[in-house]
Amino acid sequence: MVELRATQPTQSGIKEALSPREALRLMQEESRLTPEQAEQYLREVREERVTAEARVSA
Numbered sequence: 001m002v003e004l005r006a007t008q009p010t011q012s013g014i015k016e017a018l019s020p021r022e023a024l025r026l027m028q029e030e031s032r033l034t035p036e037q038a039e040q041y042l043r044e045v046r047e048e049r050v051t052a053e054a055r056v057s058a
Helices: 020-029 035-057
Strands: none
Touching: none
């Protein structure tokens, strides 16, 4: 399970456009997953993607 939460607003109140790499870095700063939990999550996502692709190509 992954918990998504809003980040702290910037001082200017204007949302900054973040690069995907920077957005990932910010998400990882507050990560509550252990490395093992993260690996399990990625395995599950891959399995779901493979299953979905198999349905589309069938």
